[in-house]
Amino acid sequence: MLSMSNRFQMPSTDAVDLTGRTILQVVPRLETGGAEITTMEMAAAIVRAGGRALVASEGGALESRIEAEGGEIVHMPVASKTPLTLWRNVGRLARLMQDENVDLIHGRSRAPCWSALFAAKRTDRPYVTTFHSTVHDTPQAKVLYNSSLVRGQISIANSHYTASRIEAVYPWVKSRLRVVPRGCDERALAPENFSNAERAAKRAAWGVDEDAFVVICPARVTNLKGQHILLEAMGLLKTQRQPHLICVGSAQGRDDYVAALKRRASEIGIGNRFGLTGLETDMPSAYAAADLAIVPTIRPEPFGRTIIEAQAAGLPVIGSDAGGYRETIIAKAPEDGGTGWLSEMGNAPALAAQIDAALSMPKAGLSKLGENGRANVLTQYTRNAMCNRTLNVYQELLK
Structure with missing residues (x-):
């Protein structure tokens, strides 16, 4: 039940054909958190839709399950928050995107989203982000750092509540917001x-x-x-x-x-x-x-x-x-x-x-x-x- 007006666009649930498309998701690690599980679920969905699913990550417990669903893991130090590594990851991601003919990149965490943003700009590829966590409005340094999660051409919020919080803190992204609630089996x-x-x-x-x-x-x-x-x-x-x-x-x-x-x-x-x-x-x-x-x-x-x-x-x-x-x-x-x-x-x-x-x-x-x-x-x-x-x-x- 929605307790607020449905002001944000929710995409269709119709099936999509991704035949011939390669999608790259970027997530720091592949353990048992919400972003990681959603990455795994989306890798399987991309493959079922006829696409190729790449995941750039430092790896973790979910690797084998992603690979069993047809996804491919590319190990990369994307969990790092050090500026030098973040900048080097721009080049690593850009090269990967060019070498593997990636059609779209999807970032799922703050630090790697900065690298993914500039890699997408360097390669002129569409860029999607997902805001999985709490939207903070202070301090300003954190607001700026977290803004990597709303710099996609489309930014996904996991609820209308999250979308309303994003709009309040980052009003310039409202037209690019899409609400995609979490799902379960x-x-x-x-x-x-x-x-x-x-x-x-x-x-x-x-x-x-x-x-x-x-x-x-x-x-x-x-x-x-x-x-x-x-x-x-x-x-x-x-x-x-x-x-x-x-x-x-x-x-x-x-x-x-x-x-x-x-x-x-x-x-x-x-x-x-x-x-x-x-x-x-x-x-x-x-x-x-x-x-x-x-x-x-x-x-x-x-x-x-x-x-x-x-x-x-x-x-x-x-x-x-x-x-x-x-x-x-x-x-x-x-x-x-x-x-x-x-x-x-x-x-x-x-x-x-x-x-x-x-x-x-x-x-x-x-x-x-x-x-x-x-x-x-x-x-x-x-x-x-x-x-x-x-x-x-x-x-x-x-x-």
């Missing part, structure tokens, strides 16, 4: 993929009873994602039911925050109903074992991929009333097409009231929210829709 997340036995097995691995109510928080374990707010809310619940809270995500070395969460869970008496599972390699099965998904971020999410994943898995959701969540969560009653709740950011009592509402709702109502959520994703947020929208951006510049 709706087929892998389909709830019918999992049997009751498989759900029970996942819960057993978490130490949770088969008939317990499970709240999942699918997010990196960090203060910004608000797990501490969710814990406080769990301690304020008024219903008699005693849900389990399972936080699924890597803490990435934030040991102090993890220790503080565990300590607080014990203090408020839910230590035996609180779990931190770490990095999860099978998110579809994790969603399938849950009853409600909550991500209470303490600052606006540019988009928020896990909320659409949870909806694709048929779960009702609660997210902070800010940023991209206002577009992806339909905060209405089940019978009116609702998919969940929007909660005031940083307000644990308000979040507790919404969790209580979910716990008190008849099973049929929760199921309807989940059904509506999956329909919401199938309409707007599939991986195929995201890829086709991006391919249509390429087509716009290649005509």
Whole structure:
């Protein structure tokens, strides 16, 4: 659901033929972040559309998956932020583009986007950028540095919220903005993929009873994602039911925050109903074992991929009333097409009231929210829709 007027252009989801075209994506590393996963998904889409997909990167865990989809990796020190390397990367990228007859270059991170910009100018090739992260309006030095992400002939924003923030900070790019929301693999997340036995097995691995109510928080374990707010809310619940809270995500070395969460869970008496599972390699099965998904971020999410994943898995959701969540969560009653709740950011009592509402709702109502959520994703947020929208951006510049 869009809470703001749809002022920015969204490309078509129609299929595109890229036969004979070579597309170069530039991303610092190929680990498991949003930009990297989208790079992998787009490499596969380019190949399926008949094109050739090159990826300039320092490499990483996703290399083999990109190559398995038909993409080609070109190792290059594009993660570097040193001025000399950035300038040398201009020449490296330009030579690559000329040698491999690249038709279009797509930059996905701040430092390499500067190199890609000047390589595109040197070779007279179309240039696309994607703004994956938070749009900062201070300090001015950072605003200038981040402007590499909006210097494409077309610049892609991952939500209308992100586009509105880009317009506010860089008003001169408005006509070049296109909104391409993130997508997810709706087929892998389909709830019918999992049997009751498989759900029970996942819960057993978490130490949770088969008939317990499970709240999942699918997010990196960090203060910004608000797990501490969710814990406080769990301690304020008024219903008699005693849900389990399972936080699924890597803490990435934030040991102090993890220790503080565990300590607080014990203090408020839910230590035996609180779990931190770490990095999860099978998110579809994790969603399938849950009853409600909550991500209470303490600052606006540019988009928020896990909320659409949870909806694709048929779960009702609660997210902070800010940023991209206002577009992806339909905060209405089940019978009116609702998919969940929007909660005031940083307000644990308000979040507790919404969790209580979910716990008190008849099973049929929760199921309807989940059904509506999956329909919401199938309409707007599939991986195929995201890829086709991006391919249509390429087509716009290649005509």
